[in-house]
Amino acid sequence: xxxxxxxxxxxxxxxxxxxxxxxxxxxxxxxxxxxxxxxxxxxxxxxxxxxxxxxxxxxxxxxxxxxxxxxxxxxxxxxxxxxxxxxxxxxxxxxxxxxxxxxxxxxxxxxxxxxxxxxxxxxxxxxxxxxxxxxxxxxxxxxxxxxxxxxxxxxxxxxxxxxxxxxxxxxxxxxxxxxxxxxxxxxxxxxxxxxxxxxxxxxxxxxxxxxxxxxxxxxxxxxxxxxxxxxxxxxxxxxx
Amino acid sequence: xxxxxxxxxxxxxxxxxxxxxxxxxxxxxxxxxxxxxxxxxxxxxxxxxxxxxxxxxxxxxxxxxxxxxxxxxxxxxxxxxxxxxxxxxxxxxxxxxxxxxxxxxxxxxxxxxxxxxxxxxxxxxxxxx
Numbered sequence: 477x478x479x480x481x482x483x484x485x486x487x488x489x490x491x492x493x494x495x496x497x498x499x500x501x502x503x504x505x506x507x508x509x510x511x512x513x514x515x516x517x518x519x520x521x522x523x524x525x526x527x528x529x530x531x532x533x534x535x536x537x538x539x540x541x542x543x544x545x546x547x548x549x550x551x552x553x554x555x556x557x558x559x560x561x562x563x564x565x566x567x568x569x570x571x572x573x574x575x576x577x578x579x580x581x582x583x584x585x586x587x588x589x590x591x592x593x594x595x596x597x598x599x600x601x602x603x604x605x606x607x608x609x610x611x612x613x614x615x616x617x618x619x620x621x622x623x624x625x626x627x628x629x630x631x632x633x634x635x636x637x638x639x640x641x642x643x644x645x646x647x648x649x650x651x652x653x654x655x656x657x658x659x660x661x662x663x664x665x666x667x668x669x670x671x672x673x674x675x676x677x678x679x680x681x682x683x684x685x686x687x688x689x690x691x692x693x694x695x696x697x698x699x700x701x702x703x704x705x706x707x708x709x710x711x712x713x714x715x716x
Numbered sequence: 717x718x719x720x721x722x723x724x725x726x727x728x729x730x731x732x733x734x735x736x737x738x739x740x741x742x743x744x745x746x747x748x749x750x751x752x753x754x755x756x757x758x759x760x761x762x763x764x765x766x767x768x769x770x771x772x773x774x775x776x777x778x779x780x781x782x783x784x785x786x787x788x789x790x791x792x793x794x795x796x797x798x799x800x801x802x803x804x805x806x807x808x809x810x811x812x813x814x815x816x817x818x819x820x821x822x823x824x825x826x827x828x829x830x831x832x833x834x835x836x837x838x839x840x841x842x843x844x845x
Contacts, residue, residue: 533795548792553789562756566757611815661830679786679790
């Protein structure tokens with residue numbers, strides 16, 4: 477009878493049920509804390525869920541593959557959620573249509589800055605060429621960024637790390653930065669975080685303001701298109 | 717609810733088929749987004765389409781439900797990063813510093829450009845009147 481708790485653990489730790497439950501439970505708690513602090517930037521629910529679950533996996537010696545067996549059901553919903561962005565876009569279509577020009581100008585400036593700044597800074601910091609290439613597409617959504625990274629023969633898993641860290645940094649800094657600058661135009665605030673910090677920034681924008689969320693979603697989608705064309709160009713011109 | 721989710725998945729599926737079929741460098745769900753938007757706009761023009769998930773806020777409510785928990789969907793990928801922190805440690809503080817500065821600069825440039833362009837547009841619009 478003594479080995480029963482252990483065999484129960486062995487069974488549960490291999491089943492998707494445990495890791496799906498853990499993901500939802502930890503997120504529910506992190507989100508409750510975030511709500512309790514009235515969405516304080518540092519109480520970002522993605523940030524806190526990921527280190528708590530990550531630490532738990534390390535402590536129990538669980539592989540990411542096993543964890544993902546359960547978490548994949550949540551991860552899968554990223555695609556449908558992207559399609560669902562059509563609804564807030566539809567509901568705010570008048571606000572969006574009247575802002576086409578500022579969006580296009582800001583898209584051009586933002587995409588170029590996102591790629592050029594990271595390539596130039598990484599070179600100045602003396603990072604190896606492979607790392608610089610892996611960092612170049614860090615402002616777009618993970619799937620697209622990893623594709624770009626692969627086509628440059630860089631390291632897609634390093635790119636994925638850079639993408640997530642960029643998203644978290646953007647989601648945490650956007651509110652204090654914009655407040656300090658006195659920017660009250662939520663279209664502009666949302667658009668900026670969508671360009672700089674893709675989906676994680678967009679999730680943050682939806683927590684703050686519905687219009688900001690819509691503009692972040694548009695910015696994220698457009699930036700994915702522009703960046704996949706821009707990165708190969710930037711690499712040719714900026715890398716020596 | 718199920719019909720609304722099916723419609724969302726159907727749009728994504730069509731987007732994936734379109735993107736793969738033409739080997740376009742963009743994510744399938746983005747095409748799915750445009751497709752759903754076109755469907756919603758078409759529904760307002762042609763009442764014939766207002767049935768199933770396209771009536772009584774069906775697909776709208778399902779979408780709002782998904783987007784209300786958008787942060788949750790990034791947790792599995794985020795946990796993957798925690799497992800790869802050795803990659804970050806390898807390149808030290810420079811890696812994090814470069815990302816942080818680039819994020820701040822990108823936020824600033826984008827927001828300032830947006831605000832400036834929309835002010836210029838507003839002024840241009842007034843002078844024509």
